[in-house]
Amino acid sequence: MRSILKYLTQYRWFIVLVLILTLLGSLLELLLPTLMAQVVDIGIVNEDVPYMLQMGGWMLVCSILAILLSITSSFFATRVALGFGKDIRKSLFVHVEKLSVEEYERIGAASLITRTTNDVKQVQDVMNMMLRMMTRAPLMLIGGIILAVSRDAGLSLIFLGALPVLAITIFFISKKAIPLFSVLQQKTDRLNLILRENLNGIRVIRAFNREETEQKRFNSANEEFRDTGIRVNQIMSFLFPLMMLIMNFTNVAIVWFGAIRIEQGLMEVGNLIAFIQYAMMILMSLIMLSFGFIMIPRAQASAKRINEVLNMKPSIVDQDSNSTKKTFSSSGVVTFDSVNFRFENAEKLVLEQIDFEAKPGKMTAIIGSTGSGKSTLLHLIPRFFDVEAGSVSIDGVDVRSIKQEALRKQIGFVPQKATLFTGTVAENMRVGKKDATDEEIKEALKIAQAYDFVMEKEDGLNSVIDKSGANLSGGQKQRLSIARAILRKASIYLFDDSFSALDYKTDARLRKELKTHLKNSTFIVVAQRVSSIKDADQIIVINEGKMVGKGTHEELLVDNIIYQEIVRSQSSEEESA
Structure with missing residues (x-):
């Protein structure tokens, strides 16, 4: 106190x-x-x-x-x-x-x-x-x-x-x-947790007819809270x-x-x-x-x-030294040098001995099975996590030596789950660049293949987006998230499985526009679909946290068993041949 x-x-x-x-x-x-x-x-x-x-x-x-x-x-x-x-x-x-x-x-x-x-x-x-x-x-x-x-x-x-x-x-x-x-406050935590999970997962609960089970779970927490409250008030x-x-x-x-x-x-x-x-x-x-x-x-x-x-100290902090770069202008060369990473208190490494380089004007794709560490690898670049061994560097400068604000100004990040905020389309876009003009926003929307559905709305850029984008489809939310990152005009773009909700036709048009309009930037893309990355300049294959392949689509089809299995699982026998 x-x-x-x-x-x-x-x-x-x-x-x-x-x-x-x-x-x-x-x-x-x-x-x-x-x-x-x-x-x-x-x-x-x-x-x-x-x-x-x-x-x-x-x-x-x-x-x-x-x-x-x-x-x-x-x-x-x-x-x-x-x-x-x-x-x-x-x-x-x-x-x-x-x-x-x-x-x-x-x-x-x-x-x-x-x-x-x-x-x-x-x-x-x-x-x-x-x-x-x-x-x-x-x-x-x-x-x-x-x-x-x-x-x-x-x-x-x-x-x-x-x-x-x-x-x-x-x-x-x-x-x-x-x-x-103190017990009453802990019961309040528990009640809020269950309530929040139910509100966020209401569609899943209804889809699997779990309403009765969730009601029982909530009632149990609610009754525990009630009983503790009654006990306190009785005393x-x-x-x-x-x-x-x-x-x-x-x-x-x-x-x-x-x-x-x-x-x-x-x-x-x-x-x-x-x-x-x-x-x-x-x-x-x-x-x-x-x-x-x-x-x-x-x-x-x-x-x-x-x-x-x-009193909780952030584990990701800026280095307090004269060598820390408070301003940083990047050409976009991203280098992973013998990178190892594990989560806090985890026994096993999530990533082990990762080595590759991503260059401007080139697309680097990362593919692998679910849980292989693809998204974690991507999160090391903007320093959402710090490596345990090795280094991640941009233009030869270790990301840990760059002030976080300066580092993230160079990055356009599209998360795996499209996150939008309550407000207008324009307000959501300006999260990427707060002083962006309407023309800049429209240009970014066009590149992201989001211009047509936004302008078809009655209020256009001033159309209201509900909480978490509830009034938009999954593909629309993804395209707006991509447009928000494009608006940043960054030297490095990170796409964390950001094309999964797009149809093949929209996906192809989007990749073509990205290649044309942002040709001087570095692209690192995490993907599940081979079709989204087959034209990438280099593809990194990750399996159980280890890099088991690197090359073009054609090269990996010839000599990489893991990549061949991924392609085979997504294609018919005729397409694989």
Whole structure:
């Protein structure tokens, strides 16, 4: 919790203002019982109406001022808490954007969403409560005790019996409830994970008639969350009744012994009334503090989860040295030199001894069976992962020696799964180049064979794309993703199985346009279909992470068994011959 309090630094003057307003408001509230005692002991006893009106007027003024100060204090406290939450959410989002794929997958999307929303909300609410209640409660507690003792020190001994009982009650309930708050957050993670998987995979679930199974899975997680929540609230539900019971017994004891002292002439009626009010202030302050002490551990559990993300160091970082290239202009020569790679905590290498060179104006294709490491190989170029041994270099410069931003400016990347964002076609295209003109966008769409279907829409470039491109076909999404990369005018283009949803005719036209308009760039293409890469200048054959062949389509057909098997599996016997 302490480590995220640094986000309060910019709000320190507002916090000081809240403390001052709270102090003034508390002093005015503490003054009210004293004024009431004077009304009773002087005004009523002496039947002095002008004095009663005067004291009553002062009580009214104090009450109005206390209300105004409380409202103003609450306004600034809420402003600080909401700003505090906003800053943490922003830091989380920015930090997650910097994490590599490994760290992202280690935590999981569902948990990251929970930490950015629910956990931040818990911390934000506790901060608001601390500024509003936890600053007021100690002032009222200390002030109430001082004024109660000043009224009657003997009667104040009642607190010696009431306060320990109250403290023990709070301690035992807190001890039972606090561990369950962390469990509740974990159940929230689980619930969000299942919900997110179901929403993303709704078509698969319906296609395989798995609705009932998924309902049971969701209900199980939902019931676990419910049961934990009920258990927490059952424990917490004992707190308030027990506190009220202690308060009422304390009140009865004060009235009982106070009446005896009045009868003995040791105390006046007004003083007893004031003492009861101060006693209620003391006990209510303890209740407010107890709620604070219970909520703070819950916020600490959430803060720990937030800090777990914020303290996570990205595995892919720019080298802090004078040799690091902050700007980089590439001609596009990509070289793999004895590259080995394995995922974190994996026993087996994913890629082993990969050696090849891709040159500008040439297409390098990578083909192999599913899971052979083709996409992973491609991801090493923009440094989504770092090699374990060997090197990946561009124009002879190791990619690890280039600032990530400068490196990725030289690359047009089309991922295996076409990812589009909610917004217009033009807005999605400008993800590739933020200052692109409409003419540049149209040119890229034409090369990617996406111009016709975009312009057929009523709003053209301003047509809205639904979440994840839900209102587009798979082939349309792929073509828009390709157009977005083309718009970048990069020296290196990486296509990760980006033609799989295209028909053969569109695929052929697209490859022809790419070769014509982007002839000075380096093309590295991962493909499943031989027809998409048979015209490539060189084809790299990958099998179980190892490079088992390199050459043209004709060369590999002659002397590479693995490539022959791939071709045979995709062709008829006549075409293979």
